[in-house]
Amino acid sequence: MFDVKEIRKDFPMIQNHPDLIYFDNGATTFKPKQMIEAVDYFYLFGTSNVHRGDYELSIQADKLYDDTRRLTATFINADTDEIIFTHNDTGSINQIAYGLSRSFLKEGDVILVSQVEHASNLLPWFRLSHDLGIKIEYIPVNKQGVMTVEEVKKCMHKKVKVISIASTSNVLGSEQPIKQIASIAHDNGAIIVVDGAQSVPHKPTDVKDLDVDFLTFSAHKMCGPGGVGILYGKKKHMMHMEPVFLGGGMNARFASDTSMILKEGPERFEAGTPNIEGIIGLGKSIQYLMKLGMENIHEYEKELRSYFASRMKELDNVIFYNPENESGAITFNVKDVFAQDAAGYYAHKNIAVRSGNHCAKILHEIIQTDSTIRASLYFYNTKEEVDRFIEVTKEVNLENAVGIFF
């Protein structure tokens, strides 16, 4: 059974802020004490660099580092040598875009994206468009940010080399039919890159079943530490991808005539000292999530979101943009109140939400507003918090939003 009361006891941030409602999990999540203790342990008892292996501490650090790579692979049903550690989700996508641009992509090739994408899945491709003449085209989405298989098929043509989309939108929670889109991509000789930052933390992920070529996500959005991104890539693509960073740990040998031979495994993309403690922490957070069960987490969140959505629909002072989506954030505006002003009122009531465009700066072309309030949940949130949120939402108006300053 999914006992949210017990689960909440694992999170010091919840214990230390008993009156706070934290609905900004799309930005980052709280950390369970099991993960924090693992990072602490590294600092207190286990500090050492990796890939040295000449003494016991270093052997231990290597083991924890390698264990995490194995565990991460298990978590998404990948092979261990298909998992690269980067510094965040953005770092992962930049590695893919840059890496492919040096070998796989050429002038006139097309990257298919959508208007709901986060900056991290647009700007790396935009740069290729500026620098290499690679073209960006958009898959149409409906008002809830969802694309249909038929629309994707219509967008395919000979020049399309890459489809790069988020499995779940960070603003609208739109879930895309990734498995079918991957199949369309492959039928047309293209590859698919999936930004999983908002989906991997919330539901089971099986890269073999989805048959995606690349998947990226971020440790801190799934109970892990900051500064760790994950890049999954099919082995056959890894060797075509040029690393962004060169340096120690990723080369096999080099000589004064500038020749260099790079390693062939994931280490090829992990130049320099990695975020060892962060990666060890990621291992613990994955263990924590697997113990709760990703299927259970998904079911619990789906029910909570559905409850939240039904309560939001009772209100007549809000514009609710994504009532039909089953997952992800609740995204809305309070009528006649600018999003930041409303967020200021929530903050005043000890509720953390995010206002703005959430880095999806071309999404306004779909929902006709620049700025929204995003309330994003995780498995430790409760119906009681939703109820309190609804009561506060009823009070949001211009007068109260300005009133917080007096």
Place this chain on the structure above:
Amino acid sequence: MSHQNLLSDPDILRELIMDHYKYPHHHSLTEENGYLQKHMASESCIDDITVQTKIEDGIIQDIRFDGVACTISTASTSMMTDLLIGKTIEEAKAIIDEYFMMIDGKEYDEEVLQEAVAMKNVYKQANRIKYATIGWNAIQALLESEASHE
């Protein structure tokens, strides 16, 4: 009640902000010649305003603004236009300095700032300070560029 007493009543200050937000003063841009212009788009992700001013013989003849902005941005910029139009550049700079003192939570002269004292508590929400200063930063930059041209 005297003018200053009115401006210490929280209800009145709140009404002032709401009023300047709903009905901002000098809230339209012009194509007319002789205006300096500053686009403020990089201070935050959302607030995106443009401020124009016309300065002749060292006197601010006009200030205008428009754009997408929250209550605090809109009201603070609207109040700024009221305060600075008709002032010399030197007088305006002194008022701007006083305003920034208030926004930083330091001592300031209420007499100088008049209605803009409504923004006196914004410093308590640090993330809102950039909204209370966006229009003021714009006019300050415009006055400096005018001064450097003289």
